[in-house]
Amino acid sequence: MEMREFRKKIEAKLVHEEWTTAYDHKESTLRVEDKQTKKGVTLQLKPLLAKWERNEFGSIDEVVRYVELGLHSMKIEVSLEGNEKNIYPVIRSSSFPTETKENKQLIYHEHTGETRIYYAVDLGESYTLIHEEMIKSSKLTADKIREIALFNIRSLEHPLNEDRVAGNTFYFLRAKDGYDASRILDQSLIDKMERKVTGKLAVAIPHQDVLIFADIQNDTGYDVLAQIALQFFKDGRIPVTALPFLYENGELEPTFILAQKKPKDPSSTKK
Known part of the structure; x- marks a missing residue:
């Protein structure tokens, strides 16, 4: 299906007296805004079209539902008090905005050179990112929010799902709860995967809704992981980074930095 036809199908479903839509031809994005709040949702149509062609979602109605939930959550006044169990970390790219469109400073911590950790209050079918004004009206601090979020992510x-290519094993985590990539912050999961692999442990966080681990046994494994990460990055609703990482000495390090450290053959990997 061509982009124009796909866009028209979505626009036809988004006709609403309280919404406005605007299409950016250069970026292939469709902006949907609430006339009252002036807040909105931006749809990345290229990855959505790719998912449509792979039959990864059933109908355009799923996109409409996503828009409805997003616009609805923007109208809700969320309190942190009493919502501590619903606070989770969300991984975003280092280029992600640090403030809302209303110039409210978002709460975040640095993660890697490619990623940051933001924080959200889960609302069931959607969530809202935590900003400084929300903290001011509560007894929590940014550090306390981080502590709570990291504790809660361990409960998920x-x-x-496992796949093997050329002697390398790839593990795909897709729980479809919005916090798939965030699970990289669960140290118990990292420790479990580190014990599980027999080669090098590599990780990819291409978009919000997937986390990929790889048991790298040979050079081909690096190439395959890079290709997988790039494809997921292109198709993700909220892309994070196409750059895979190696997990060494308790740290995530970009693979391009460690190019010279690739094992010459399977026997050179750790056992």
């Missing part, structure tokens, strides 16, 4: 399950 770790469903993994």
